[in-house]
Structures are given as structure tokens and as C-alpha cells.
Amino acid sequence: MWALSRWRPGRAFFASSFFISISVTGIIFIFLIMESFPIFQHEGLGFLSGSEWYPGEVYGALPMIYGTGVVTFIAVSFALPLALGSAIITSEVLSGRVRLVIKMMMELLAGIPGVVYGLLGISLLTTAVKNTFNLIDGNSFFTAGILLSIMILPTVMTLSEDALRSVPKEYRDQALALGLKRSETILYAVLPGAIKGIAGAVLLGIGRAMGETISVMLVIGSLDRIPRPFYNIFTTGQTITSKLGREGAEALGVGYHWNALAGLGLILFLTVMGITFIGNSIVGPLAGRGINNKMKQKKR
């Protein structure tokens, strides 16, 4: 396939970009495995299941894994209904021009750096959460989850909106012509056609929520513990990213501490890669399939 006999500069450029990007990902992966190998040797599976983390003694990653899971869950539970609702309104109700303005604003929101969200989070959200729920400390899983839900909202919303728009207009006309109400048309004719795209949007949102570091670090409180009872989300905690952000620099090269952090990095890397891969493979082929269907119909 890569016939060098037909040498073309353009093809060489793309081929080298392709190999560079693939190999960078590969190198990161291998680096993480090599750096984290000692901690798995030292702690065994206890690294994943242990809940104590004392540098120099014991390294248990469970509180961080738990924190990442809980914060992501809260973020998606709040973002999904809002994103889906606004995507439906934007795609099905608003006129073309207003829709473009909303989409543009959403894309702007998606571009705001995480640290800005983080600053807003510590100055406004933590105090609001503290006062509303009468807490001693406003830094909590809940605060981080809410902040993340705001951050992933634009991504989930714009991608869901794209998915809704890609449902052929004929479906809507057909459902309306049969006597379905507007709401029923959206529910039974439009949403089923867009459900895969929406699932992909949510997965990409999850990927972003799991990987977000600085804003979470600023509002989560950074204590390595699993709350008791475990569903008490109004306590301070830690996520993988906030742990790495706080301790990465000081632990560099310091034996098992560094290896343990690399191990956390590996867990996050694999999870986010997996989720993004699934998300892309749902969103990607969907767009392609729409075109294929149209071509098939034309051929007939």
C-alpha cells in the first residue's frame, strides 16, 4: 500500500504525520506501563483495591478511582438532561438564525479554559454549595461534579444537536402527517434516529469530564478517602487527575510514589481512550452510514 516507488511529497507528509501521531500515543502508553510497572510489582492488585495512600509506605488508588467515577457520574447526570433539552429546543423549535447564534455561543463556551471555570468554581460555586447544603467545607465531590457538568454541557449539547439535525426531515413530516403531536414526533420519530449520535456525544463528554484536571483540583478538596457512607457526595475527596496535578511535580523520580502516580495515569489513560474510542466509533460510522443509505437509495 505504501508504495515508495510512487513517491509523492504530499503522501509522504501525510504518512509521516500519521506515523508520528500514532507513535506518540504508543510512546505515552509504553512510558506509562514502564513507569508504573514497579508499583504493580510492589503492591500487586492491592494498588487498585487499596484505600490507603501514604507516600513511602502504602499506595492504594481506590479513593481516586472512586472520586473520578463519582464526579463523572454527577457531571453526566446533570449535564445530560440539560444538554438534551437544549439540543431538542435548538434543533426542533428555534429558527435557523437563532440556532446558529446558540450553537456559536455553545462552541465558545466549550473553548473557555478549564482554569477559568475552576476560578469561578472556587469563588462562586463552593460558597453556594456550602451555604445551600449547610456544609463546613464547600469543596466536595458534588461541587466538582456540578462544575464539570457545566464544562461538558456545550460538548454534549452541540454534538447531540448535530445528531438530531442529521435525522431526515421526512421522518418529522411523516410523523406529523400521521397525526402525531409535535412532542410525540420528537419522541418517536426524531430521538430514535439520533440516539446513537447522542450516546456518542455523552461518551465524548464523559471522556472530557474524566480528563479535566485543574478545575476539579480547585474545588474537590483533595483528601484521599472514600466517604462514609460511600454515597455521601458532600464531602471532600480526590480524583485521579487532581491527585496527579497536585503530587506529580514533587514526586518526580521519587521511587514508588512516582510509580504509583504513573499507575494512576495509566488507569485514566486506558479508561478515557476506551471511552473516546467507543464514542467515536458510534458517532463516526453513523454519519457515514447516513450517506451510504442515501447513495443506496439513489442507486435503486
Add this chain to the structure above:
Amino acid sequence: MKPLFTLKDVSIDYGTSPVLKNVSLNFDKGKVTSIIGPSGAGKSTLLRTLNRMNDHIPCFRLRGEVFFDDENIYNNGTKVPLLRQNVGMVFQKPCIFPKSIYDNVLFGVRHLCSGRKYEFPRIVEEMLKAVSLWEEVKDKLNRSALELSQGQQQRLSIARALAVEPRVLLMDEPTSSLDPTSTSAIEELVGRLSGNLTIVIVTHKLDQAKKIADDVVFICEGKLIEHGMSENVFSNPYQQQTKDYLRWHLCKC
């Protein structure tokens, strides 16, 4: 006989350009009425006025009155979904949902009369028989309807429209994307359905209109030129424009 639809002085425009100009017209119960005219004459707009499918087009504006069973359907209080249940529609291109054949037939019924669940298998069989599709698909009702040919898909669309038991069926060039065999199957079907059902069909094929229509409406550039019984319009039209159109497929209106 009292007409089912009465249009009084109906003018329609989308923003600036007028599409229909002062059209007054009756559609009789139980008959097949064919709307003919050159492309861009406003045939589809006229058809979609009858079940208010134009409402969703931006800048749509209607003046005049449209009565269905003595009720002005453009009154504020009109329940549009209910109107559309009574006035079904089949589109130019068959629109098939990515579901099974069975679910496609039931798409309207399932959401409009969910209480009749136990009747669903009977409805599917009856409707598919009505459109002569039953023999072809009875063993693969659970297969995706997208596997069907274009002609079969169009008949399936008609079955789905019939399943909600409309009193009127509007057809917007239902055979324009079909091969001759499927076309004649649909023409035959229209013949069988008329009587119980009032059918209004837009077509640009004159031979088709001649074959299936009881009444013919000829419109050109948004104006109603001629309306009468099919044999009269085709054999002995009143208007010079109709004569020209029937002979040359051209009209100067």
C-alpha cells in the same frame, strides 16, 4: 352531495412570492380528484393546505378559508393532529422508518390509539392486504422495512397512512420515483380504495390522471384554471390554457 373540502378565496404566499392566488374549489366525498399542472404551479402547496402541512414552512401565510366538514381548519381552535389523523398523506418519496415492516405499519396507530394493542396483528394484516403487499412480506414482517424495494416501500407508506383510518388520503406525486410496475400497482390501488375514501392526488403524469381520477383540477402559476369531471376536462376542456397544456404540456397563464 355536500363537498368534503371547500376552499374559499385561498391565497398563499411564503414571504414575498404568491404561490396560490384566490383559489375557490370543492373536493367531493368518495371521489378521486387529481391535481394537475406544470411544475411550480402550486400543486403540492394546494395539497398540503388540506392537512396544514404547510404550517411548518417558515413565512407561510394563508388568506381565505378552508373548510373540512363545514369547519374552517385554519381557525385558531383547530386541533391540527386530529385533522391530520382524518386527512392522511403519502409523500413523493416513500419515507420508511428504520424499523421492521410490522412496526412501520403500526407507527401511527401505536402512538394514537395505544389502547387497541390486541388488534395490532389484525391491523397489520388488513392494511398490508389492502395495499397488496401481504403476500410479498407476510413471512418477513420482523425484517427491516429498508430491505424492501422502492415500490414496496411506497405501498407500505400507504398502508401506514391507512392504518390510522383517515377519511381522506392526500397523495403527493406518489409514483414519481417508481418503476412502471410499481406505478401501475399504486394506480390500481387508488382505484380500489376510492369510494370509501376520498383521495386527492397530485400528479404531473396526465395519463395517470386520466386513468384514475373522477375529477380533475388544473392549476397554473397559482391560479385555478379548470375544475371538472375527468372525461370532460380531458376530452373537451373549457379553457384555452387547459387545451394548450393537455396538448403541448405548456401553459401561458
